Amino acid sequence: MARSEQHSGELELIRRIRARANGGRGVVLGIGDDCALLRVRDGEEIAVTTDLSIEGRHFRLDWHEPEAVGHRTLARGLSDLAAMGARPVAAFVSLGLRSEVECAGAKEVASHASRKKRAMDGAQAEVRDEWVTRFYDGLLKLAREYETPLAGGDLAESPMTLADIVLVGAVPRGKALRRSGARAGDTIYVTGELGAAAAGLEKLSSQFKVRSSPNISRKRRDQPNSDDPLLRAHLYPQPRVAQGLWLLRKRAATAAIDLSDGLSTDLAHICQESGVAAEVDEVALPVAAGATLEQALHGGEDYELLFTAAEETRIPRAIAGVRVTRIGRMVRRRKQNPLVTLLTASGPRVLEARGWQHFS
């Protein structure tokens, strides 16, 4: 739990987070004790997922506005719950914070010399506090939309910014959607559209490559225009919690996973865990407007659901307002055949798992 380490700044931050975070049906006791206490219904299992987001690898302070970092941090966790068909109960965030933070849309900070100072001066503290406030703005807005109370976390000084998100959910015993239930003959479906997040990231990256020559890198940068649907898909993805709950309630899916690493990688996970292979129809893929086929196949962070269903199961064209597309079928695994095959107009080809590489 958030512990005091006698930095009055940290204590004050914890106080402010605590004031904003309390409440929520499943949370008996939130921030402020050694543990949070949560309650689920009798007959429910607990789903737990943790995801580490690290500056430079999962986000960049100069590219991602703090609200987007907060949103994306929570969205990653919610998406894992969605993939199991779990209802969110509570979220926890462990935050590692640099003394000085230079971020998109925030004030200009600290020279290299003053960065070396251990003590945080007033201006640095102000910038850091603004970053943290806006991080929580983004995170808590999404948390409210998905009725997921923030029940705790930890806060520590760190050489670079990082956030570890923990999501706790609940699911009826023995009913969770798993990666391992797909059978040969099942149909493969995907929610929403694919490739938008990767296309948005490329757009973001090119905007900053144009703008950030060394001599202007210390100036305040404008935020990218987040009305752009591709940028929004990357910066503010929507986890498919309602769709996961629907699939579980209707017992419609035999297996499910969220598309965090990209279709080619995540479908391979289902194949591996289920002991089957898959065929994807290229022509059927719901490629997002503005995205390429490559981005739809390998782009990460779409956070759509990929699921399989028995051939005879009727899956509607949309679940809870989000389009659902049939993209292929599960087949028997044969030694000489690839795990995932892409069926194209010019014949079948191996679809290698080439998940997204973050910001390496």
Add this chain to the structure above:
Amino acid sequence: MARSEQHSGELELIRRIRARANGGRGVVLGIGDDCALLRVRDGEEIAVTTDLSIEGRHFRLDWHEPEAVGHRTLARGLSDLAAMGARPVAAFVSLGLRSEVECAGAKEVASHASRKKRAMDGAQAEVRDEWVTRFYDGLLKLAREYETPLAGGDLAESPMTLADIVLVGAVPRGKALRRSGARAGDTIYVTGELGAAAAGLEKLSSQFKVRSSPNISRKRRDQPNSDDPLLRAHLYPQPRVAQGLWLLRKRAATAAIDLSDGLSTDLAHICQESGVAAEVDEVALPVAAGATLEQALHGGEDYELLFTAAEETRIPRAIAGVRVTRIGRMVRRRKQNPLVTLLTASGPRVLEARGWQHFS
């Protein structure tokens, strides 16, 4: 959950961790899906705690052998469960790993120049893998002793080593020990002895100050002698899980906290949350052999339990084999009086909260 990011090294690491981590009564589904699935008994609440440990702040790669980092990471979380009287159900570890790791007892690595290379070469990968293996050796040994299965986590490359631990526990509904239940007139108790971890840290620090002049800093360093009881208290603290469970089962405590930040700070937390003040008898404090009074009062990371009990409650001299000492009493809070008063031979003095500063 541990996700593949197409680094074959990471995938292999995840595979090995998964092979070692599976199993445990409350874990329905462990590492390998979008979420872990846990089961608690009907009528139980779920206790959740997260603690972030960061290189340079909570541990140092040159001072702490990897087994100790793993042990301490888990011990921090188990101690939070102990403070609520919760039984451990499962642990999750998110690990941020540097490409190259230089650690006590491990092979010598990478020049500064090669550190700048993005790609990890074979020797670096070997050193990192040895560090990770030994980290899990330490963590999983303690996990076995406390019957706490490792049910998941995340793994990411990071500019410095870090570990975020999540502990999930279970506690009968409405019965958890909290910080907020102490009343004026209650007696204050502490398990075990105080100050040993801080004294051990000082010893460790002085050993390394002697040894590490710049010109030998790149040589292999010997491990500190961990048969030394003070060093052991710092490197391998024992969380008081059995004692917390006993207090809950007997309904003996009105409030409890674990001594992670030091007596002066943690007792102040109980006072704040309970709306009372405290008096501590200096002469009664169970100062560990080799530790100073200052270390017993303000030294962090003893991971003993501090608890309060109604005056009429009989508390035994030892709980589950660990000594219990009566160290003071809770009193009414008065505006002009300090939160915590130390009663000494020369009269009362204010005991200011001066929790431990980690490695700042």
